[in-house]
Every structure is written in structure tokens, then in C-alpha cells.
Amino acid sequence: MTKTEMQVMEFFWETGKSYTFAELQKYFTEKKGWKKQTLNTYLRNLHMKEFIKKDFIHRKTVYTAISKKEYERKKAEDFLQKNYKGKLHNFLVALTGKSIVTKDDEKELLRYLEEEKDGKL
Template sequence: MKYLGRLSETELEVMEVIWQKQEAVTVTTLLSKFADKDWKTSTMSTILKRLIEKGFLTKSMEGKVNYYEATITLEQYRRYETQSFLNRLYNGKAKNFITALVNDDELNQKDIAELREWFKHEKGEQ
């Protein structure tokens, strides 16, 4: 997957709306979804410009209206972020992350049993 910039919390909020829509959106559409934030057109346009620069959106124009469309799906983004997280903090190894969870008492015996069953199911042992 191509390199993508890191998303801020606000950018992620906007992308989640775009992913949910699953079609090209306009500034007006997005402003209506974020009416509670009282954002101005210029604020939304700046966020969208950053998302284009980071590789998450493309922009097209029909008449005088700009349409913004995601370049990757939410699932692709999750995989990208997961791998980035593992690379940055755990030498790219899921085992190192799980070990940290166990060592920090973040996983209890029930969690471990559920994971064990999940792994068995994924390997087709059930």
C-alpha cells in the first residue's frame, strides 16, 4: 500500500463520514453532518485539502461543485494503521504486542481463552 500521512482526530472523523457514505461527497454534505461543530466552509475545505495532500481523498469538479472521494476503504486504512502501529512500537510483530498486553495484565484468562479458540477456528481446527 502506498504511504499515507497520519490522520488527526478531526481528519479521522471526516474520513469516517466519507467511508460511511461510500460515494463522493461535497463540502455542503459534510458540513450538514458536522452541524453540531459549527464549522465554516473554509474550515471543512482546509480539512479536505489536508486529506488530499495525505493521500486519503481525490477531488473532482462537476460544474462549480467539488466532489471528494476516498482513495482507500476503511478496512484498508485499518490494516495500514495496524501495521504502522506494530512497526513503530513492536518491531512489526503482533506477538510482541500481545506479550505487552499480557505482561501489563490487559488480557485476563477469559480473553486468552477466547483468543485461543479464535486461533483454532481460524486454522480450521474446530
């Protein structure tokens, strides 16, 4: 994700709302000086990358960003895919320097993932 695309995402995350194109255009024109086509390009790219959803409500296009947590998950999956053939095991081997992940390592990871799932972290 580019730095400017991240600015768009952060706007959505900070406000926690969905916006029409006109609302987004007003904000980004006033705050950043962007032209209509500039904003449209960033929104299209973010939509193609599946970071922003686009719905049609009452003949208006409404944009909604995925949550920051979902973004972080996608970023982690992309990192694993690009660097470790999509395998968590390959990442753990690189991280620990061990060719075999021990049962204790596995238990600790599973505990961490369970806590993350339950929102305790």
C-alpha cells in the first residue's frame, strides 16, 4: 500500500464511517488539494486491493474501509505468502532458527492465537 493510500485508509479508520464519493471529495479537496480524478484513482486502487468496499445505495456509491485489524491480518498473510511460501511453519523455522518447531513452541503459538481470537491481546 502506498503512503497516500494509507492516508485514505487512516481517514476511514479515524472516523469509523462510510462515505459517498462526494463526501470524500469534499474532505480530500479541502484538506489535501486533491482533484476528483486523484481521489477516484486511490479509491479504485484500494477497492481492487480489497481494502475498501463499494456499495450502491439509493443511486449513490458508498465507500467503506475494512477494519484496521482486518488490514493487519491481510498484511501478515501477504508477508507470509511473499516471503515464506504462505507457510507459517517456514516463518517459525526462520524466526527460531530451528528446523523443527517443538511442542512447546506449538503450544505457545496456539495459546497466542486463541487469545488474539478472543480479543485478549
